Every structure is written in structure tokens, then in C-alpha cells.
Amino acid sequence: MTTVQDSTKTPSATPSKGSRFTGAVANYLDERTSISGITKELGRKIFPDHWSFMLGEVALYSFIAILLSGTFLTFFFEPTMTQVHYDGSYVPLKGIEMSAAYASSLDISFDIRGGLLMRQVHHWAALLFVAAIGLHMLRVFFNGSFRKPRELNWVIGFTLFILAMAEGFTGYSLPDDLLSGNGLRIIDGMLKGVPLAGTWISYLFFGGEFPGEVIVPRLYSLHILLLPAILVAALGLHLLLMVINKHTQYAAAGRTNENVVGVPIMPNFAAKAGGFFFVVFGVIVLIASFFTINPIWNYGPYDPSPISAGTQPDWYIGFLDGALRLVPPGLEFVLWGHTWSFNILLPMIVIGIFIVLVIIYPFIEAWITGDKREHHITERPRNAPTRTAIGAAGVTFYAVLWAAAGSDIIATHFHLTIEAVTHTLQALLILGPIIAYFVAKRICLALQKKDREIALHGYESGRMIRLPGGQYEEVHRELNDYERWRLVDYIDYKPLMVRPDARGRISPMQRVRAVFSRWFFEDRISPATRAELESGEGHH
């Protein structure tokens, strides 16, 4: 393992011509920009060497792929809804009346060299981008890497996730084909479902009755200007905070809350990361070269009357679509002269609450634990059983909504009735998270127990010996100190005790907090203590 200390090489006595030139250039730049300070700071930023720490980078690199391919697409895309007759080279749409946006998307696909590849790179990279963000967030959540001082970066990261979804959705709506129009129709329905002001909001958004003639140019401005600008700004802040807060790391011998062990950016990590960028880009281009994505030529121009079976949003909007599919019927009623569409409001409210809970989770947990310390050591998920269980419940909830977006495909491909699929998923939406919560928590506790057992008594070696007295015993292989460290170095929280404050009173807030704290930390396995380890070592 490379550590920080030995990364700088001592310069050779007589510099070669090349390095003298480099020195002169560096000096020239430094005297005018004082860049050496930043380079010193950044160049020695340490990256831990666990694969799960690379997921954010995957998101970053696919974002770069999106920016590059997207720039290419803007050269040829016409964001207007002016009606034209298609005269490109795709025979099944020849002469059909369509918007200029759709016609230019078809031209990009069929008549501009490399256009289809770029469109597919752009779209596949977008899917990978959001998927990598999702996985990255799960890593951060289950490792407890959102704890102080990183709560704000969690919020920024989640904002990036939302922005990425917004970018995805606006992009999905631009080609103005049947699929994108149907997606917008659902947005229109959601807007109109807002009580009292819904219809006005929809008219404002679409510039009149849906679909109108302004939505594509408006979404285009959002898609290529406003949203990317906010996204890049938030991304910059995200990375800046990452540098300021430094990376977290897994517990191991030699790793403390005060240091970071890993590879410095310069030169090792930069080389690895640069290569990794090209690998990610390569994977995207490879997929885009061989696999169709969003075959807009199949869908035809948007027209409010037709729809296609199997119309779904891209995967990251699926959970919203799934929520709409799972909502039980009969929730719409008229009251005080207004229609209250709870069939649309209920899913929106539930999803809204879910999203807010995820954003503020770091603050909730900090309040419950009352822990004001900084944490730079990554927690193994098993060592925070309640958090892991909450995460598992959240993932299950999301997954059920997500699966519901494909309910028709599930029904046809597994020869089920769509009603059975819907009803099963409705039940799972409620029961699934509860089951997942308890199962995950029990698994965590069991793993903690196993760790404790191994820390105290070593691994079972499978070798049986017979003692002189006739007793049989299995020989346990002792752990070395490095192995043991991993198993015992975690914080053992205890439920908060309710204690009177300075004025001798117990506030109701304290009581609530104690209840939550008991829920969080009641079931726990303490790590093996020094005393236990020392007495345990004599056993075998």
C-alpha cells in the first residue's frame, strides 16, 4: 500500500533538459497564478483503494460523455414544433407530417454521419449516469459516510440526483416522438391534478392547451442551459466539499479518524483515474454501437390520440410511473366545486415524503444518536444494524415502485395477469419494506455476532484434536492484529438515557429522542473489548 509520505521523489542532482523546461514553465505559471498552492493541496489528496469509492467517478465520467455527445447533438437538433413533412431517408416515415424537432432527431439518426451513434452514446450515458449516482448514494448511505462533517454534501449529492433525473426527463421529451409526448401527457396530468391551480399551471407550462407549440423549445432551454448550469455548479461544490472533507476509509490497522490512507492524486491516482475515464467512455461507446436505445423511428411523431403498449419512462423515472400504476382506484371526488384527484395527489405526496426523508436522513440520524463527533472511518453496514435495516426498507420500497412501472411487461413475459401483478406489488409496497427491515436487521446482528465470535476465538480451522483426557476439540486459528482490527474497531452506541437538564427537568423532546434512540440502538452487539480479547486469547 502506498502511503502519503513517500510520494515525492528527491530531484536528481543534474536536471535534464526536459525537466529544466518543465521547471521553467511551472515557475512561469506559478509566478503569475500562485497555482502551486492548489496543486500541492489537490495533488496530495488521497483516494482510498476500495472499489466502491469509484462509483461517484463513474457518474462523473458518464456525465462528461453526456456533455460531449450532447454538444454534438445541439449542432443538428432543431428545437421547434413547426410542422414539416419528413423528407429524410427513413422510408416508413416519408411524407408524414411531424414537428421540426422530431424531423431533426430523425435526421440526426439517419442522415448525419455519426449522429445515431452520438444519440445512442448520449442516451446510454444518461442511463449509466443516473444508475451510477444511485449506486454511489447507496454506498454512502450504507457506509454511514453521510455523517458529520459530510451531511451537507449528502444533500448536495441528492440534489444532483434529482437534477440528473430532471435532465433525463427533459431530454426524453425533446425528440417529440410518440413516447416523449406520452411522457409529457403524464406530466400534464400530474400538473392538472394539483388542486385549484392545476389547470392554470398546466396552461402556463405548455403555453396553452396540451401539447401546444412551445413545450419543446422551453424544455430545450432547460435541458441544455439551465439544468446543466445548476448541475455543474452543484457538482463543483460536491467535489470541492469532497476535497475539503477528505475521503472516508474503511477501518484497518493504521487508519484513524485523523488520517486518510490510500493513493495520492499525483501521480498514481491521476493516471489510474484518467485511464478509468477512458474505460467508462469505452464501455458506453461499445454499448451504444451495438445496442439500440430509444428507437424514435418506431414511435412516429407525437399525436395525442395514439399510444403504444409498453410505454414506459426511462428507468430512473420508473418509480414515479410505478406509483401512479399502483394507486388504488376510486380516489377522485368532487368537493366545493373542485375535482380532487387523489389518484394523482396521493402518489405525489407519498413520493415527496420519501424524497424529503432521504434528503434529511443524515440530520435525523444525528439528532437521534446525539453524536456531534466527526466521522472519517466508514462503518461496515452490519455495524449499524438499524440504519442498514432502514436502508433496506427504503430500497425495497423504491424497488417495488420501480418494478410496478414495468407491470405490463412482467405480466406478458411471465404469463401472469396484470391484475395479479398489480395487486401483488400493492401488497409488497407496504409489506416488503417491513419484511426487509426485520430481515436486514437480523442479518446484521447475526454477522456482528459472527465477527465477535471470530475476534474472540479465531476462525474454525476444521482440525479436530483429542486431548489427553479424551475430550475432542476443534483448533481455532487465531487472527493476527490486522485482521482483528477490522472486526473490533467500530463505535458502540448505547441508547440515550433520559436525564434531567440543568433546570432539573426532562423536556418532552428529550423523551421522544430517547424513544428513537432506544429503537435505534436497543438491539446491538458490542465489539469485543480489550479485556475480553485478552482473556479470550488464553482459551485456545
Added chain:
Amino acid sequence: MRTHSSTDARRRQAGRRHPLASIALITIGLLSTGGAYALLTTTASADAPAASQASISEGQKIFASNCATCHGMSASGTADGPSLYGVGAASVDFQMGTGRMPLAYQGPQGEQKPPQFTQEQIDAVAMYIASLAPGPGIPDQKWLNGDGNIAKGGEVFRINCAMCHNVAGAGGALTEGKFAPSLSGVEARHVYEAMVTGPQNMPVFNDTNLTPQDKADIISFLKFQQDNASPGGVDLGSLGPVSEGLFIWIFGLGAVIGVTIWITARPN
């Protein structure tokens, strides 16, 4: 709740097959035949193969031994199968030619399987059924060549067919376990016959609704889709964003994670 709805469904099914209902239907059919006579003779029955008495009785024999259990000895229907008066030769050719009839089992809908009879046998049964009452005949070959207007066919397909069969003809789900099958590999003749007869859960698209030329255009569009692979590469079943999402999670992210594990692995 469920038992209630299933008994409801049973009552509905039984109601549909009530003998009196069949008779009423036949009466209505006969009454409307007068009006529809001109249309039927010009478009449907005109080009039907000459029905010889020999092949009709051959068809009747095949019918009696294979179909009559459900459709009745006189093809007037039983509780287990509808009357075949007026369904026409097109219906027989479609149902038996795609293997849907005879049914393997009573289910939400008859499913495609290898045909159980030769084309001669099917033709004979078709002639027998057509001889009972007038109905849509076997389509003229001139509509089936796939030389119609592909763009027009695509437009008509998207408006009339895509909501069940999907824009790429990949099929889709209907209620209660029924489904619109995939159209890839279906013969032009069967596509045409399905449109005029409305088999299983499909609505009828008669000649005033979609003219024979519209149907020929649709067939040409489907033929184009079948003959030309997706310009973008492997089409992942043309199922839309669901298969794309699965693909990127399993193969895209899978490949990338494999690489992350590789580059962070320590040398042994």
C-alpha cells in the same frame, strides 16, 4: 372480493354463450345480412376458392371429429364454444392456421402453437363453415404482397394497433391474463384475417373502418419492420425503456463495476 368477481365473470361468460343469445345473434346476423350483402359479395366472398360439395363434406367430417365438442355438431355453439355461423372462412383459416384452434385448454385466450392440420384440411373446414352462413372470406393475394404505402401503413398501425401490439409489433398486456401477441413472423394472410375477423380479444376492423388498401399498407409496414433490423443495433426485444434499463444496470454498470474492482485490486 375475488370470488365475487370471478363468479361475476363466469356469469358473464355463461351469459354470452346462452343458447337463446346465440339464436338472437343469428337472427340479428340474418337481418343485417341483407344490408351487408353487397359489401360481402364484392370484397370478401368474391375470391374465395370454389366451394365444391366434396370438400365441404370433407370439412364437415374434420369439424365433427375435432371441433364439434365445443362448437356443437351443427357449429351453432355450446356452453364451451361460440357459434360459428357467419364467422367466415377467414376466421377458420386464421384460428386453425396459427394453431390457436383446436384449443389446448380453456384459458384467457387461445395461444399460438404449431398448426394441427394441413392447409388442405383447414381449407376444407373453412369451406364448410363458409357454406353455413356468409362471412369474411380468405383475403385476395393482391393485398398481401407487402407493396403498399409503408409510411401510411405505419401511421394507421400506430393509431389503430399500437396501443395493444406496441409500435414495433412486440405485443403487450391486456386485462385478466389476456394479451396482444407479438406480430413478428406472422404471415401477411393471418394479419389480414385477424383484422377482418377480430379473433380472441381483438376488435374487428371491417372494410369501412380500415379499407383493404389500409390493411395492405399495414401489412407492408409490418413486413418492412420484419425485414429490416433496427438501425441502432440489437433491439433488445423492442420493449422500450424497461429492457434498456435492465440492460444498463446489468451489463453497463456490471462491466464498469468489474473494472473498478480490477483497478483497485492490490497485487498479490
